[in-house]
Amino acid sequence: xxxxxxxxxxxxxxxxxxxxxxxxxxxxxxxxxxxxxxxxxxxxxxxxxxxxxxxxxxxxxxxxxxxxxxxxxxxxxxxxxxxxxxxxxxxxxxxxxxxxxxxxxxxxxxxxxxxxxxxxxxxxxxxxxxxxxxxxxxxxxxxxxxxxxxxxxxxxxxxxxxxxxxxxxxxxxxxxxxxxxxxxxxxxxxxxxxxxxxxxxxxxxxxxxxxxxxxxxxxxxxxxxxxxxxxxxxxxxxxxxxxxxxxxxxxxxxxxxxxxxxxxxxxxxxxxxxxxxxxxxxxxxxxxxxxxxxxxxxxxxxxxxxxxxxxxxxxxxxxxxxxxxxxxxxxxxxxxxxxxxxxxxxxxxxxxxxxxxxxxxxxxxxxxxxxxxxxxxxxxxxxxxxxxxxxxxxxxxxxxxxxxxxxxxxxxxxxxxxxxxxxxxxxxxxxxxxxxxxxxxxxxxxxxxxxxxxxxxxxxxxxxxxxxxxxxxxxxxxxx
Ligand code: HEM
Numbered sequence: 001x002x003x004x005x006x007x008x009x010x011x012x013x014x015x016x017x018x019x020x021x022x023x024x025x026x027x028x029x030x031x032x033x034x035x036x037x038x039x040x041x042x043x044x045x046x047x048x049x050x051x052x053x054x055x056x057x058x059x060x061x062x063x064x065x066x067x068x069x070x071x072x073x074x075x076x077x078x079x080x081x082x083x084x085x086x087x088x089x090x091x092x093x094x095x096x097x098x099x100x101x102x103x104x105x106x107x108x109x110x111x112x113x114x115x116x117x118x119x120x121x122x123x124x125x126x127x128x129x130x131x132x133x134x135x136x137x138x139x140x141x142x143x144x145x146x147x148x149x150x151x152x153x154x155x156x157x158x159x160x161x162x163x164x165x166x167x168x169x170x171x172x173x174x175x176x177x178x179x180x181x182x183x184x185x186x187x188x189x190x191x192x193x194x195x196x197x198x199x200x201x202x203x204x205x206x207x208x209x210x211x212x213x214x215x216x217x218x219x220x221x222x223x224x225x226x227x228x229x230x231x232x233x234x235x236x237x238x239x240x241x242x243x244x245x246x247x248x249x250x251x252x253x254x255x256x257x258x259x260x261x262x263x264x265x266x267x268x269x270x271x272x273x274x275x276x277x278x279x280x281x282x283x284x285x286x287x288x289x290x291x292x293x294x295x296x297x298x299x300x301x302x303x304x305x306x307x308x309x310x311x312x313x314x315x316x317x318x319x320x321x322x323x324x325x326x327x328x329x330x331x332x333x334x335x336x337x338x339x340x341x342x343x344x345x346x347x348x349x350x351x352x353x354x355x356x357x358x359x360x361x362x363x364x365x366x367x368x369x370x371x372x373x374x375x376x377x378x379x380x381x382x383x384x385x386x387x388x389x390x391x392x393x394x395x396x397x398x399x400x401x402x403x404x405x406x407x408x409x410x411x412x413x414x415x416x417x418x419x420x421x422x423x424x425x426x427x428x429x430x431x432x433x434x435x436x437x438x439x440x441x442x443x444x445x446x447x448x449x450x451x452x453x454x455x456x457x458x459x460x461x462x463x464x465x466x467x468x469x470x471x472x473x474x475x476x477x478x479x480x
Contacts, residue, residue, distance in 0.1 A: 034077050035371040037061060037069040044215060045072030053464050054355035055384050058082075062385060068369050074214030078378045082385035084392065084416040090368065091360070091381065091423035096121070097368075099424045100361035102378040105219065106208040109231045115281030116428065117289060121363050127273045131264065132282055133428050135257045136181050142330060144180045145436050148173050149443045155189050156448065161476040163453040170298045171198045175291035177436060182283055183245040184256040197237045201288055204230040209356060238284050246276075258283075290429050294436055299468040300350045301343065301441050304399055306450045306473050307458050311401060315339050316478075319446045328442055330435045336442065337411045341404035343437050344413065349399055351419040352384025353466050358421050383419070392416050397462060448475035 038061060040046035050057050058080060061069055067082040081087050090098040099121040101107075107118040116132060119125040152173045156166075169189055175198055176186040187194040204227060212224040242258070249262050261282070264274045305312045315338060322335045333340050358381040366373045373379070388396045392414070393403065406412040420427035427433070444450070451474050452458040459469045 033372050034377075035068045035070045035079055035369075035373075036065045037071045037080075038065075040072045043074065043217075044211075045074050045076070047073055047211060047214065054466075055352065055464060058355060058382055058384070059388075062382070067385075068371060073378075074211070074216075074218075076214050076378060078380055079373055080380050080382055082382045083389065084386045084418075086369070087381055087386065087418075088422060090379070091421070091425070094366070094368070095423040097363055097366045098360050098379060100363040100376065101425075102359055102361040102376070104208075104213045104359070105224075106204075106210065106213055106227055106231075109228060110204070110234060111281050111285070112277075114278050115285040117285050120361070121424070124273050128278060128282055129428060131261070131274075132257070132286070135260050136286075136429075137431060139181045139257070141181070141432060141435060144177055145330075145432075145439050146328070148176050148180070148186065149439050151176075151186070151189075152440065153443055153447050156444070156475045157477060159475060161474050163456065163472040163474050165470065165472050166302055166475075167295070167299060167470065168195065168198075170302075171202075171291055171295045173440070174294040174298065174436065175287055177294075177432065178287045178290040179241075181257060181432070182286060183242070183258040185245070193237065193241055197234065197241065197287070198291060200230055200234045200237060201292065204234060205292065234284070235280075238280060238287070242280065242283055286429070289427075290432065293427075293429075294433055296468060297347060297350070297433070297437055298440055299471075301346045301437065302444075302450060302473055303458060303461060303468060303471060304346050304349070305342075305441075305445065306452050307461055308399060309451070311342055311399070312445060312450060315342055315441075315445050316449075319442055323442075323446055328439065328446065330438060333438065334410070337405060337409055338401060339442050339445075340411050340438060341401040343441050344404045344411070344417065345399060345401040347419045347437075348387050348393065348403075348417060349396075350468075352382075352387040353464075355384070355466060357381045357383045358425070360425065381421070386416055386418065389416075399461070444475070447478060449478055450475055 038046045038049055041048065061071065062080070062082040067086045068079065069082075070077050070079045072078070081090055101118050101120050104118075111118045113119060116125065116128050119128065152169060155169055156164075172187065172189050172191075172194055175194055179185050179187065179194075207223055207227045207230070210218065210223050210227065212218040212221060212227070218224060245258050246262070249259060251263065251266060254260055254263065258279070261274065261279050265271070265276065265279070268274065305315070318336055318338045322332060326332060326335075360379040360381060362373050362375055362377045362379060364375050366375075387393065390396055404411055404413065404417075418426075420430040420433070453472055453474055456472055458473075459471060
């Protein structure tokens with residue numbers, strides 16, 4: 001026992017030594033004429049230079065080195081793509097070369113190379129995505145989203161206009177849409193299992209971009225250990241939620257996505273592509289991507305509506321006129337252009353806040369804009385560089401829904417409005433997210449007047465924060 005321990009210790013120390021030599025070597029002799037960028041330090045690379053305003057630092061580097069630059073994160077080069085033309089060229093024109101996903105310790109710890117989002121470009125990713133996407137959009141999304149939006153309004157009504165923190169309610173509502181699509185189930189807002197899963201996911205996401213993805217030694221730090229523990233708990237909780245659905249599987253029935261996936265597994269029982277591990281990862285992928293992004297945007301929507309009372313009044317008067325004779329539906333969008341423009345402007349203003357943007361990887365050695373980028377290099381798509389580009393969006397920091405309205409009054413979406421990404425890896429849930437945000441905003445503004453409590457004014461929205469701050473809001477019912 002003692003000897004085994006000692007042997008393990010020697011192996012770990014030797015591996016660490018080799019890692020250190022490799023990191024220093026890569027720092028001294030970068031692998032190819034990569035795009036220019038800050039040189040950084042041995043072992044940690046440019047990470048210490050990012051500072052607390054990461055988006056600001058990336059902007060400065062793009063100005064200094066150009067729209068395609070690189071920086072070492074740890075010993076690992078990351079290539080940053082900035083500006084719409086560069087991003088479109090990479091993700092659309094050169095899609096097959098830029099549609100990989102980088103290996104990240106945190107993501108791999110949870111998904112183990114399975115699911116959709118983190119799977120590298122290739123047949124396995126394609127099969128999972130095509131199968132899932134087709135079935136998701138066959139579900140009756142309109143009625144699922146309408147039903148959830150009614151449950152949400154009913155719950156908010158119970159606060160009777162008193163201050164409350166909407167974060168958890170929004171999160172469960174968004175997750176319920178995903179669970180309804182996947183296995184026909186919605187959960188009560190107080191359900192412990194779903195609350196636990198969502199809080200574990202949110203805690204894990206706060207750590208997921210940690211230095212331990214880039215610096216091997218940081219994997220021994222407490223934050224990495226905490227991430228590992230969260231990852232294990234997330235997997236256990238998803239299993240607990242999905243198990244009753246799997247136990248009630250009947251091969252003669254197709255009740256929902258999960259049944260259809262199980263049929264597929266039974267058709268080819270030894271398939272690497274369709275098996276229960278893949279299924280669990282797809283379910284987690286959809287719940288995670290679907291609930292987290294949509295919740296974040298809904299929180300921003302409420303923050304902007306409560307801050308910009310003039311915008312809220314205009315949205316409400318448009319809704320009043322149209323909904324007087326029609327029940328709310330996504331098909332009413334052409335009659336509700338200001339409402340839709342408001343949602344689009346919230347998305348534009350806040351999409352780029354997350355500094356590392358969409359993570360891609362090169363699928364082969366690539367020559368791009370005069371630089372050589374080796375296979376499997378981490379490529380970070382800087383969405384902030386598009387949404388804060390003054391040439392595309394005059395006064396980009398200002399919240400102005402009119403940007404999305406043509407002179408005729410109709411909604412106009414320019415090509416460079418790309419919050420769901422571009423190319424083969426663009427968001428699989430875009431259609432769901434657009435429906436959900438529009439329906440939630442329209443129904444919540446139609447039912448309630450949103451304002452901050454007098455004793456707790458709202459946060460400053462101009463501040464450079466990566467995620468919506470915690471806040472309380474009053475939803476005063478418009479009708480008794
Ligand atoms: C406002 C809400 C949402 C936003 C802003 C958003 C945004 C994005 C972005 C920027 C990407 C990465 C694109 C890239 O890598 O270039 C992405 C990928 C993805 N999103 Fe969304 N998303 C939202 C909602 C959803 C929903 C509701 C789902 C549920 C199905 C979803 C599922 C996915 C999946 C599975 C991927 C990975 C696609 C792939 O790698 O092939 N997202 N999303």
